[in-house]
Amino acid sequence: MSVVHVRYVRKAIEDRFTNLIDMSDKTGIPLDKRHQEFLSRGLAALAVQAEHPCSDPDASLGVFDGRDDWGLDAIAVDTRASQPRICLVQAKWSDRAKGGFGHDEVHKMLHGLDLILDLEFARFNLRFQRHVSALEQAFDLGTPKITLVLALMRTDPLNQDVRQLLEEKIAKYNQVEEMVDYKFLDLQDFHRTILGDAAAPRIEARMRLEGFGHETVPYKAIYGTMTVPNIADLFTEYRRGLFARNIRDSLDLTDVNVKIRNTLLEQPEHFWYFSNGITVLCDSIKSLGKAVPGGVAEFQLAGVSVVNGAQTVSAIHKAYTHDPDTAQRGRVLVRLISLEDCPEGFGDKVTTSTNTQNPIEDRDFKSLDPVQARLRDEFVLVLSLRYVIKRGEPRPEPEHGSSITEAAEALAAAHTEAVYAALAKRDLSELWQDDVYVEIFGSAPNVHRVWRCVLLLRAVRARLAELRDGLLSRAMAVAGYGDLLITHVIYRQLNTQGITDPDTDWNAQLSRVPALVEDALAWCLHAIDAEIGPSSHIVAAVRNTERIQRAARSAIRGMASGRSAPELNSDYQVSGAEAKGRQVDAAKTLVTARRIPDGTALEFRPVTRPERREMAEWLAEDPSRSLAIWRNSAKDQLQWQADGQWYSPSRLVRVMRKMASGKDQSVQGTLNWYVPDEGSLKDLADNVRAEKDLVADETEAPEIV
Known part of the structure; x- marks a missing residue:
């Protein structure tokens, strides 16, 4: 492989991706440097195609390299398989086949991965935002498999020190099982890719x-x-x-x-x-x-x-x-x-x-177990419901019954040991291992208990889905990843002595669930922060059998103590973050400090799930809807690029949400408008206030003689 082969790849990128890859953020730089940036982005698009075969336009849309890319250049999400897959690319072009990748690139790439795992999607730029819906779906479906792709235009192998650092860092994500892996694509791989x-x-x-x-x-x-x-x-x-x-x-x-x-x-x-x-x-x-x-x-x-x-x-x-x-x-x-x-x-x-x-799965053998056949019959005879035990059989509507898979999840969450909730969360196939299967179903499962555990899990998930719309950051991650942990904690708060008795009023217990979910979420987050660490990944905490036990024990003690649930950090709640954003009016604070130069371009990024759900398609229809220009004015600081009119940040977001969804409600727009590479207007205002407080403290400090 030589520079001759590099030219082949260069020509393929130019032929396939010119006018497809967004280069609008590079218009002010010299043409030769701009072209190098284009080639690097084209290489990222080729890497997307190598991992997830797709058209040139689709591969181009996967590229989000630029400001606020957090060390990542492209993304592809596949939710069609039984386990979702996420591909994250960092690309380095070199005309001489010497594309570099060092320790700094490792740290940047993994920091970007951390933000994605913590569901901090609003931290990324506009080109990334079009993929958030697919990312949320991938995380909602289960724990995705994540591949980090190093797309490097080079012929030399990856430096051994860099490879060792990368593998050591990735190993921390894989303490339970392999969730994250990496691939190294070089000139030879890309040459083969373009040849077909x-x-x-x-x-x-x-x-x-x-x-x-x-x-x-x-x-x-x-x-x-x-x-x-x-x-x-x-x-x-x-x-x-x-x-x-x-x-x-x-x-x-x-x-x-x-x-x-x-x-x-x-x-x-x-x-x-x-x-x-x-x-x-x-x-x-x-x-x-x-x-x-x-x-x-x-x-x-x-x-x-x-x-x-x-x-x-x-x-x-x-x-x-x-x-x-x-x-x-x-x-x-x-x-x-x-x-x-x-x-x-x-x-x-x-x-x-x-x-x-079609491969035979472990759960297929369990459908032959007489225990499951008996449960299926009892669902019909005792409950007048359906219980599906064979793969490929249509699942009943929720009100008409359950499947063996849903029952296994519910019984794992309701088990006295939280380890089974972790096993179910990280890989449902583990529930079909003989020892685990016997532990959660037992030798003669009671049909009333099985169905009531399913109803409990559904009630918890329904309430968590409602709460997630008002949560941010780690709290939103607990509401998303922690459904089985929270169900486990709540099950211990209910009166379950009569759960197998057909005459027990289980609806009375289910009526307690909505309030219990709010408390359990707060206690679980508090427990994870205290037992594992406030910067730990929530997804790892609920999948690791040792960590989930510590968190569950702590949360159950907290729930049983009679004390009020810990108050969620205001930054974890949309209402709390909006209140902080209004403190002394964030926009006024920024104008007074002249923190943002006139003419600065800002990006709108949906922060909450409702915003993403209601506005994603509308924003994608016209890119100018996500852009505004700043001016240091006592009022109406943002000129919306969609209509050229001036608005305050909050009024503009309110107008946008009404246009997108028809809903007219008060919002705090400083959470949504971002200065690329610097943060949201709220973040910048918080920094200005913190700097003023620091100066004031230093001024008031007594002189030491």
Whole structure:
């Protein structure tokens, strides 16, 4: 790879993304520097396409590099899979293939990740805001898998010190399970991306098979066992070129991939038995030397492509890189299929067939358990409701019943030990492990208790959904991530002695839930701050079995103490933040201090969930609706770019919300209007007041003689 290949990538970026990638924030800089910025953003768009295949316009919309990007340049969110995926890109262009990535870039990138995990979406710029709705959906659906992509126009490997720092930092997010991973895309990867799969380099490779066998009718195929080091070396040499025909490529952070890697690192001698193996299509297969079936032989392969088992190959490489001494003991079954004498299209049929078989999940086996069949019957006979236990069966409407999955979540939250709430929160599939499943369902679950726990969980989630609209920052994160923890805490406050008795008035207990949810949320946040730390990630606290136990015990003690619930920080509540924003009028404070120069461009960013829900589409229809110009005036400081008229920050936001949703209500606009790279008007006013207070304190301090 050389500067010649860099030119190929440059031309592809220019051909595909010119006039698509937003460069409006770079109009005032020299043309050559502006073009370098464009190439870097184009590289980020290519990285988005490499991870989430999409059109050029869609990839361009994923780029939000610029002011307030917080160390991230592009994003892609996929909520279609059973577990949502979020791809975050940082890109570095270099004409000489020397794109740099150092310690500072690591820290910046992970700070941006922290803001996203803490749901601090308003801290990001306008181009990021169009992705907030998808991000919220990803977090609402469960704990997403997050991939950090280092898109670097370079040929050298990543510096070992930088790689070590990155892996150490990422390890802190993965103390429970792998939620965050990273990928390094270099010149070779981008060159292959722009060529496309059909034009990918033709791979010729030598493979050594142990205990091999063969098929000759109707088509030629060889099968046998390969060692993990040989598979890892193959990936190291050819990387993603191996997967040219594979319809899914290697999804490095899927549940399957992580389990493959863990098996290889924990039970390498069992890997051959637990793995489905690898299927390889070849244009031709040639035996090197004498090959006796059942023995060891080497084969020369031309036109190699892994069409099934891409995740296995990728996981093997990662496990072997992480711990070669352990992983090298693993072995894997490999099938080599020659296309020499096959009819046209046969290779495509192999690829499709081997990738579209529905996998059997652990929960499918539980649907065969007599315990679940009995529950299903009792739901009908005792409750006149439906209970769905088979995957693929239509779920009943909430008022008509429940599914085995919803019941498992509810029973995990209601268990005496909070660890089961953590297991359910981080990965529902863990509830189907035999020991966990027996613990939450028991040998003879009572149908009344199961249904009433489901009703409790629904009531908690409904109230949390209402509260989230008025919450910000960590409080909003607890309301979003902490539903099972809060349900666990509330269950301990209810009178559950008669929960299995059909004559018990469970509605009387459910009527207490709305008030209890507010108190439990406050106590849970207080407990997480006190037990784990005020800067800890809420998502980690509710997924870690040790942390959730500490938080649950503390919150339950607080609820049982009879004391009033801790008051939420005003910055965690929309009403409180608005009240602080009005303190001595934030806009007046800024004007008096001349803190913002006349002519400064400001951006409108929705802060609350209702604002995002009601205004996102309306704002996207006309970009000028999110822009205003500042002037230092006693009134009407903002000139809205949508109509050219002057407004105060709050009046303008009120007008905008009425236009977007038809709702006319008082708001505090200084929360929404941001000076890029500096903060909201409220933030800036708070800083001005803090500086004045500091000066006053220093002035009043007694002189020391």
